[in-house]
Amino acid sequence: MRLAGKIAIVTGAASGIGRACAIRYAQEGAKVIVADINDKGGQETVQTISAAGGQAVYCHTDVGVESELQRMIDFTVATYGGLDILHNNAYWTEAKTALETTIENWQRTLDVSLRPCWLASKMAIPHMRTRGKGVILNTASVQSEIGVPGYMAYQAAKGGMMAVTRALAMELAPTIRVVAVMPGAINTPAVAISDEPSVSMDALLRDIPMGRLGEPEEIANVALFLVSDEASYITGTGIMADGGYSTH
Ligand SMILES: NC(=O)c1ccc[n+]([C@@H]2O[C@H](COP(=O)([O-])OP(=O)(O)OC[C@H]3O[C@@H](n4cnc5c(N)ncnc54)[C@H](O)[C@@H]3O)[C@@H](O)[C@H]2O)c1
Numbered sequence: 001m002r003l004a005g006k007i008a009i010v011t012g013a014a015s016g017i018g019r020a021c022a023i024r025y026a027q028e029g030a031k032v033i034v035a036d037i038n039d040k041g042g043q044e045t046v047q048t049i050s051a052a053g054g055q056a057v058y059c060h061t062d063v064g065v066e067s068e069l070q071r072m073i074d075f076t077v078a079t080y081g082g083l084d085i086l087h088n089n090a091y092w093t094e095a096k097t098a099l100e101t102t103i104e105n106w107q108r109t110l111d112v113s114l115r116p117c118w119l120a121s122k123m124a125i126p127h128m129r130t131r132g133k134g135v136i137l138n139t140a141s142v143q144s145e146i147g148v149p150g151y152m153a154y155q156a157a158k159g160g161m162m163a164v165t166r167a168l169a170m171e172l173a174p175t176i177r178v179v180a181v182m183p184g185a186i187n188t189p190a191v192a193i194s195d196e197p198s199v200s201m202d203a204l205l206r207d208i209p210m211g212r213l214g215e216p217e218e219i220a221n222v223a224l225f226l227v228s229d230e231a232s233y234i235t236g237t238g239i240m241a242d243g244g245y246s247t248h
Contacts, residue, residue: 001029002228007080009033009072009124011063011116012090014041016188017139019048020216021087021223026054028224033076035061036090063090064112066119073123083127085227088117088161089139093154106153113157117164121178128176135227136172138165139219140180142242162238169236177235179226184242187213210243 008025012018014036022032026049034049034056036042042058049056057079061072076083092112094105117138128134141158143151162180169178185191185204191213205211222241225231240246 002224002230003085004029006030006084006227007033007076007082008085008087008227009035009076009083009120010087010089011035011061011072011120012139013045014038016190017183017186017216017219018087018089019045020220021089022056023049023052023054024217024220024224025085025227026056027052028228030055030085031080032056033072033079034058035063035072037062062112063088063116063120064092064108069116069120070123073120073127077127082131083124083134084131085135085137086120086124086128087137087139087223087227088120090116091139091154091157093151093157095150096153097150098152101153106156109153110157110160113154114160114164117161118168121164121168125172125176132175134176136165136168136176136178137223137227138162138178138180138238139223140165140182140238142182142184142240142246144180144182144238145240146246165238166236173235177231179231179234179236180238181219181222181226182238182240182242183214183219184208184240184245185213186219187215207248208243208245209247212243214241214243 008030010022013022013034046056093109140161144158165180
């Protein structure tokens with residue numbers, strides 16, 4: 001068990017990559033707080049973990065709201081007695097070009113997708129220090145480094161996540177590691193494969209040397225490595241898991 005005795009929060013764990021990570025961490029012995037605004041999906045994640053003999057509890061959390069982040073941290077410590085791993089994974093955006101982007105779209109994208117990497121971390125750090133160590137993992141993106149038309153606010157958030165990852169890592173070493181996983185196109189509801197033929201999906205797949213979307217479990221395996229002691233000398237950086245997309 002690679003996370004035996006660890007207590008982990010995964011935000012956005014009602015679906016996709018967050019759900020796969022919560023399940024993977026629990027398989028490796030972690031007690032997991034499943035945080036999301038999707039109560040039904042969050043409960044399903046908990047049920048999947050429990051049915052396999054793991055430990056998890058759902059905590060309704062809008063990560064864009066400061067008081068809800070504090071409640072999530074307090075709930076975690078009250079429920080499991082501490083906090084070792086904070087995985088900032090939830091996101092929100094709308095596909096918009098720069099000219100279509102509104103103040104509201106920009107603000108909500110950054111409030112939900114970027115700000116928790118700092119704010120939830122700030123709330124988590126004292127608890128990690130109490131336990132002598134900890135890991136903060138951010139789900140960034142290939143779009144942290146690559147420009148794609150129509151997602152400017154998202155790319156601002158994802159690029160910012162890497163900046164926060166580096167800055168926090170500098171301040172928190174050696175006690176707390178801060179790392180990121182940078183997925184390419186992953187088969188989640190956000191990018192779902194449709195049964196309908198799609199020109200844009202065909203074009204996307206042509207640009208991926210591996211010739212397919214990644215599966216959430218493939219990101220969860222990278223995340224598991226990063227939050228485990230096997231990654232004990234990695235901080236302030238991210239691992240790209242994109243099927244080779246960013247290499248050209
Ligand atoms: N799927 C991809 O191709 C891909 C690629 C690169 C990066 N990512 C990143 O992976 C992460 C997960 O994406 P996914 O594809 O699994 O998406 P998803 O839509 O399957 O899951 C996102 C989850 O976030 C939750 N969420 C949304 N707003 C929230 C809020 N305010 N508070 C709490 N939870 C909220 C949703 O309810 C949902 O359960 C995101 O950070 C995304 O940017 C995904």
